[in-house]
Amino acid sequence: MIYLTRRATFSASHYYWNEAWSREKNEQVFGRCANKNGHGHNYTVEVTVAGEPDPVTGFVVDLKWLKDVMEREVLAAWDHRHLNLDAPEFKHAMPTTENIAIAAWKRLEPAVTAAGGARLNRIRVYETPEIFAEYRGGQ
Amino acid sequence: MSDARRAYFGRRYIISASHRLHTDALTAEQNRAAYGKCNNSHGHGHNYAVEVLVGGPVSAETGMVVDLVAVDKAVQERVLDRFDHANLNLDPLFAERVPTTENFCRTIFGLLQNALPSGELEQVRVEETENNFFECVREG
Numbered sequence: 001m002i003y004l005t006r007r008a009t010f011s012a013s014h015y016y017w018n019e020a021w022s023r024e025k026n027e028q029v030f031g032r033c034a035n036k037n038g039h040g041h042n043y044t045v046e047v048t049v050a051g052e053p054d055p056v057t058g059f060v061v062d063l064k065w066l067k068d069v070m071e072r073e074v075l076a077a078w079d080h081r082h083l084n085l086d087a088p089e090f091k092h093a094m095p096t097t098e099n100i101a102i103a104a105w106k107r108l109e110p111a112v113t114a115a116g117g118a119r120l121n122r123i124r125v126y127e128t129p130e131i132f133a134e135y136r137g138g139q
Numbered sequence: 140m141s142d143a144r145r146a147y148f149g150r151r152y153i154i155s156a157s158h159r160l161h162t163d164a165l166t167a168e169q170n171r172a173a174y175g176k177c178n179n180s181h182g183h184g185h186n187y188a189v190e191v192l193v194g195g196p197v198s199a200e201t202g203m204v205v206d207l208v209a210v211d212k213a214v215q216e217r218v219l220d221r222f223d224h225a226n227l228n229l230d231p232l233f234a235e236r237v238p239t240t241e242n243f244c245r246t247i248f249g250l251l252q253n254a255l256p257s258g259e260l261e262q263v264r265v266e267e268t269e270n271n272f273f274e275c276v277r278e279g
Contacts, residue, residue, distance in 0.1 A: 018200060029201060031208070094202025098146040102197065124149075131207070134147035134192070 003121055004060045005048040008070050010079035013040040014095040017084075038082060044126040045074060045104055051118030061118045073107040097133035101125045105135045147261055148204040149192045152214055157184040158227040158238040182226065187240070188266040189218065189247060194277075195258030205258040213254040218247055240267040248275040 015038045016030035026034045033039070047070055051060045077087055083095035089103045104123045112120040126132040159182035160174035170178045177183070191214060195204045221230065227238035236242050244265040252260050259277060266272040 016202070020200075029206075096197075096202035098148060098197045098204050099202045101146055102144055130151040132149040133204070134149065135144070136147070138145070 001050055002053055002060050003048050003050050004063075004066075004118070005046050006063060006066045006070065007044060007046050008067070008075060009042055009044050010075050011040060011042050012078050012081050012083050013038040014083040014090075015039065016094050016096065018094070038084070041127050043078075043100070045070070046122075046124040046126075047104075047108060047120070048122040048124070049112060049118040050121040054117070061112075061115070065115070069108065069111045073111060074104055077107070097125050097127045097131060098135075100127075101133045101135040105137060109137070144197055145194060146197050146204055147192050147194045148207070148210070148258070149190055150207065150210055150214070152189045152191070152219060154187040154189055154219060154223045155184060156187060156222050156225050156227050157182045158243075159183070160237055160239060161228075162237050182228065185267050187243070188272075189214075190262075190264040190266070191251065191260070192262040192264070193255060193258040194261035198257075206256060209256040213251060217250045217254055221250075240265050240271070240273045244273040244275045 014033075015036055016033040017026050017036060018029075021029070047066065049061050049066070053060055081087060083090045083100070087095070087103075089106070090099070093099050093103075101123045104125060105120065108123070109120045112118065120137065122134060122136050124132055124134045158177075159179065160177040161170050161180075165173060191210065193205045193210060197204055227233050227243065230238075232246050233242070236246075244263055247265065248260065248263040251263065262274055262276045264272055264274045
């Protein structure tokens with residue numbers, strides 16, 4: 001089994017706010033991230049697929065194809081957007097790095113599976129160079 | 140999105156520390172053969188990058204696996220305060236063990252394992268230089 005990873009970046013804004021909580025509790029739990037005017041990051045998303053190299057091409061997947069899928073499914077929806085306001089998956093879920101990793105999986109997994117061959121193995125999302133979240137599917 | 144799916148939260152820290160790879164179980168020649176320039180008697184140092192990975196369900200209320208501030212506090216108190224700008228060989232945890240980065244990685248895993256407010260410590264990765272790194276993964 002070979003694991004192949006492609007990286008891409010997107011820039012987006014967000015804030016953390018739980019509508020069920022008071023302002024005080026939001027500010028206590030989320031700190032500076034609770035500022036409702038939002039703030040932004042340069043995110044890096046790493047998409048790992050797992051599979052065997054094709055006997056003819058030697059590819060696990062065609063990297064150009066994977067790049068196009070990432071651009072179509074993820075970057076087109078999130079790059080230079082406000083995640084809370086522009087991305088439907090964050091209307092009712094906090095756009096934390098954890099939830100962004102899960103949402104990226106949901107956006108990419110059908111396309112990777114439909115192509116046959118390689119499986120989506122892991123999504124890693126960096127919010128900053130020091131903070132990242134991973135999702136590996138399943139429960 | 141807000142169901143209790145398992146995800147992983149990661150955070151990187153830097154530790155500047157010195158060490159010397161040497162064991163009294165080997166002769167001087169054997170130590171040099173085993174550890175090369177890392178056996179230099181006065182030691183040497185690295186900027187270690189420590190990557191802490193915490194796994195667990197994503198809270199429906201916060202969207203988080205674990206509170207980043209609490210992870211920072213645990214790492215600061217148990218790991219950074221102890222090892223940053225220190226000589227690893229002089230720490231009691233390395234009295235009987237050579238402070239290779241393998242052992243350093245396992246030691247950090249042990250110090251953090253029961254110190255997290257939520258989630259489980261999934262992996263500790265220690266990068267000794269840009270070109271070599273070590274990972275200690277939760278068993279089971």
